[in-house]
Amino acid sequence: MPQPPLPPSQPTAGRHTRLERAEGDLQHCLLCDRSRGGLCNGVDRDGLEALAHSSRRLVLPPGSTMVEEGQTAEAFFNITRGTVKLFKSLPDGRRQITGFADPGQFLGLSRSGLYAFGAETVDTVHACRFQRPQFEALLNDQPDLKRNLLAAVTDKLAEAQEQMLLLGRKTAREKVASFLLGRAQAEQTMRGDTPPDPMPVASVPMTRVDIADYLGLTIETVSRTISALRREKLIASTENHGIRLLSPDALRQIATGQGAG
Amino acid sequence: MPQPPLPPSQPTAGRHTRLERAEGDLQHCLLCDRSRGGLCNGVDRDGLEALAHSSRRLVLPPGSTMVEEGQTAEAFFNITRGTVKLFKSLPDGRRQITGFADPGQFLGLSRSGLYAFGAETVDTVHACRFQRPQFEALLNDQPDLKRNLLAAVTDKLAEAQEQMLLLGRKTAREKVASFLLGRAQAEQTMRGDTPPDPMPVASVPMTRVDIADYLGLTIETVSRTISALRREKLIASTENHGIRLLSPDALRQIATGQGAG
DNA sequence: TGGTGTTATTGATTTATGTCAAAACACTCC
DNA sequence: GGAGTGTTTTGACATAAATCAATAACACCA
Known part of the structure; x- marks a missing residue:
């Protein structure tokens, strides 16, 4: 650790x-x-x-x-x-x-x-x-x-309490899924999108180092986990530092410990 | 995890x-x-x-x-x-x-x-x-x-921010040392002790399960870590759910990642 | 366009901590 | 005071994620 x-x-x-x-x-x-x-x-x-x-x-x-x-x-x-x-x-x-x-x-x-x-x-x-x-x-x-x-x-x-739950009790996969959903959510509430986009884009302007330091992981684990989610077609990279959530529902399942894999 | x-x-x-x-x-x-x-x-x-x-x-x-x-x-x-x-x-x-x-x-x-x-x-x-x-x-x-x-x-x-640092970046040993210091600190500010006791007692009314759920560990790891600190004569158990900090300075070093072991 | 430094990805291996199991201890209640 | 229940401790083993090591992709500037 x-x-x-x-x-x-x-x-x-x-x-x-x-x-x-x-x-x-x-x-x-x-x-x-x-x-x-x-x-x-x-x-x-x-x-x-x-x-x-x-x-x-x-x-x-x-x-x-x-x-x-x-x-x-x-x-x-x-x-x-x-x-x-x-x-x-x-x-x-x-x-x-x-x-x-x-x-x-x-x-x-x-x-x-x-x-x-x-x-x-x-x-x-x-x-x-x-x-x-x-x-x-x-x-x-x-x-x-x-x-x-x-x-x-x-x-x-x-x-902060939600983040403590993430840091103390979630797996790497659950952490990354939570992070992506959180970023997409932030994006939407900031823009006032309503109803929510069924395939929202998470804005990810920060580096892998920052993501790792946010999730209590290493950059390698973050990278591997994102690659895995991409391989499983749950997310896709967009231009300018965005990640499209292809299946927010599946990600939500993963983020709350109810997902497959 | x-x-x-x-x-x-x-x-x-x-x-x-x-x-x-x-x-x-x-x-x-x-x-x-x-x-x-x-x-x-x-x-x-x-x-x-x-x-x-x-x-x-x-x-x-x-x-x-x-x-x-x-x-x-x-x-x-x-x-x-x-x-x-x-x-x-x-x-x-x-x-x-x-x-x-x-x-x-x-x-x-x-x-x-x-x-x-x-x-x-x-x-x-x-x-x-x-x-x-x-x-x-x-x-x-x-x-x-x-x-x-x-x-x-x-x-x-x-x-909460301090706790996020603990959960995301500290080792089990660092977590337990931080916890004990925090409890002793809480005890002292509650009682208004000043100057601080050189060998304060941390009040620990909660079970191992609660401590583990607070530190993002398992009860076994908490137990082992407390046993190790006791073996090293850094702490000692008192009666009624208390733990005496025999060397707060050493514990502080450990809690901030500067300790031996 | 190509060169240089940074950031990200992927692979091989190690390790801290989790998991499983059993013994020791501490209470409570007849 | 001993049976019964729950908690804590200790031990043996498994594993998720860290570490170590290359390579690949990208960004920036000359």
């Missing part, structure tokens, strides 16, 4: 290459799509002005470090585009990705004042950044925001 | 044997110790009356079902005494315990309206129960309560 001792935390290439718009730019909040359960859902015009005033918009290239484990928690982020990976590491370099934050999700909460996790962009990411003190003030002034945040954290906790 | 297919969810013996005090009994809130970071921390006299009015006190024997996965989320609980296990299951009976709720902790939040997990008492548990609609009203009226709850959920999320 131990991983190869990687060189601990190589410095990130494009860490300071982010673009920032001027603070207080109201447009970015008014234009932001906040219809589907994001943090800013239901916040009124006045609230949006306050939000716009205390947030900045960032555009971050792939592989950017957003948050480093153990550093003081200075900012809170709301993702508007792209995917961020959150992770925790052991001193010898073993790493567990605890989740992927897609558009509409947040990151950066901390109780102790220090980030308990690291966060890095997977692809190009657009995000709103709030400085901590301003954000806390906003929370107290905007009951909608506070309610949305509590709901969002509750969601994250349920997701 | 698959577990033996247990018979799915045997009915609980003492499920309806709980004692309930009359609703609106103000005493139980006034007498409750809410000094150390519980949900009711900082709530004023008026707030307490409101809390007392909409909560009931329960005393539950060991092995009681508090919450069943998939059922409608009707209540919210605050634990005041004893330990509760939270878990998720697969159809074939494999189970993952996602956490233990000790005094001062809550359980029962849900976004969807259905519980996403089960909860069962480990030993005799005292808890405050709130009906959902009343609790939501309380949250809106009591800003302190809302803040405490957000903080508590944030804590739980951080804990």
Whole structure:
């Protein structure tokens, strides 16, 4: 189960290459799509002005470090585009990705004042950044925001519990099937597809290393398992980092331990 | 990795044997110790009356079902005494315990309206129960309560992330060492011990089955690992379900993958 | 277009942990 | 106090996934 001792935390290439718009730019909040359960859902015009005033918009290239484990928690982020990976590491370099934050999700909460996790962009990411003190003030002034945040954290906790079941009790095959279904699901709720596509595409912008670190496996096992599912015609690769689920029902059976094989 | 297919969810013996005090009994809130970071921390006299009015006190024997996965989320609980296990299951009976709720902790939040997990008492548990609609009203009226709850959920999320690292990336030995340290830590913060005991006792009221389901191992591996740590004089069993940590530092090294052996 | 570094795949082998089995221990209840 | 039941420990063996090792596919840039 131990991983190869990687060189601990190589410095990130494009860490300071982010673009920032001027603070207080109201447009970015008014234009932001906040219809589907994001943090800013239901916040009124006045609230949006306050939000716009205390947030900045960032555009971050792939592989950017957003948050480093153990550093003081200075900012809170709301993702508007792209995917961020959150992770925790052991001193010898073993790493567990605890989740992927897609558009509409947040990151950066901390109780102790220090980030308990690291966060890095997977692809190009657009995000709103709030400085901590301003954000806390906003929370107290905007009951909608506070309610949305509590709901969002509750969601994250349920997701984390599901992932613990996966990590502790599922086989490699069950893990990979669950992952693909989860990605397809995320894709659909993000796009608001309804009714669900009978053969949805899972967006998989992350590398095998990331998938392995998310599922508690090695890259070889991930690769072998995906190959097996493809051989069995349950999935098919598409262009640009997508995987089409040819039989979501069969995958669901597998993911819940009721599948063949 | 698959577990033996247990018979799915045997009915609980003492499920309806709980004692309930009359609703609106103000005493139980006034007498409750809410000094150390519980949900009711900082709530004023008026707030307490409101809390007392909409909560009931329960005393539950060991092995009681508090919450069943998939059922409608009707209540919210605050634990005041004893330990509760939270878990998720697969159809074939494999189970993952996602956490233990000790005094001062809550359980029962849900976004969807259905519980996403089960909860069962480990030993005799005292808890405050709130009906959902009343609790939501309380949250809106009591800003302190809302803040405490957000903080508590944030804590739980951080804990869940730590547990994902354990489940996905730690060896059996590292898992058991982490577990014992965690239990000793919980014991100390609960009792408010400061400075920390150099040879603390971890309270372990749960069975090997529960420990195994919490760590993503089998009971045999848990047993063997505890035996090994005992043979190495790193721990020693005490009376009533306790384990004394003879060398917390060595255990910490092991838990973070830096230990010998 | 071809070269170079990275990422993914596939194969052969090892190993940590799971599975199966039995003995030791701990309670409870007549 | 001993029979009966459940839990924990220990041992022998099996196996899923890790590790080690090549090769193949891809991406990026000159």
